[in-house]
Amino acid sequence: MEQQKQDDAGGKEECLLCRVTYSIFSTFPPMPSAMALNIETDEFFPLDTLRSYSTGYEMADAQGYAWACNCRERASNRFDEQFTLRDATGKQLARIRYRLRIGSRVVAKGVTDSVGRTQRISTGDAKRLSIDVATS
Numbered sequence: 001m002e003q004q005k006q007d008d009a010g011g012k013e014e015c016l017l018c019r020v021t022y023s024i025f026s027t028f029p030p031m032p033s034a035m036a037l038n039i040e041t042d043e044f045f046p047l048d049t050l051r052s053y054s055t056g057y058e059m060a061d062a063q064g065y066a067w068a069c070n071c072r073e074r075a076s077n078r079f080d081e082q083f084t085l086r087d088a089t090g091k092q093l094a095r096i097r098y099r100l101r102i103g104s105r106v107v108a109k110g111v112t113d114s115v116g117r118t119q120r121i122s123t124g125d126a127k128r129l130s131i132d133v134a135t136s
């Protein structure tokens, strides 16, 4: 019996990273002189190049963090992490706004749940993630 590999072209679901990346860069106004940075190679390239891509994955790839992508069809052995945010006294920070960054780039943002947990985020290297919390 032979099993044929099927390429599933339909029903692809983009991961949060790709969706957020796309939502950020697809709405940028044209900025011919602006540059974007590939954080893997430290090379700059025209920001308008990003806007020409049709998917968040391509945008993330151009900026060097496509390894954090967790699209269903691209999923592999990624680091899957969920953080619980606490204040200095150890109290869980429920329903506060947070941002997850890789370098200076925001890859996810949202509001913690009732026990201070962020959404799950998949990265290739969790050490590169930073978290900003809106405290007020």
Ligand SMILES: [Zn+2]
Pocket (backbone or CB within 6 Å): 014, 015, 016, 017, 018, 019, 057, 069, 070, 071
């Ligand atoms: Zn993705």
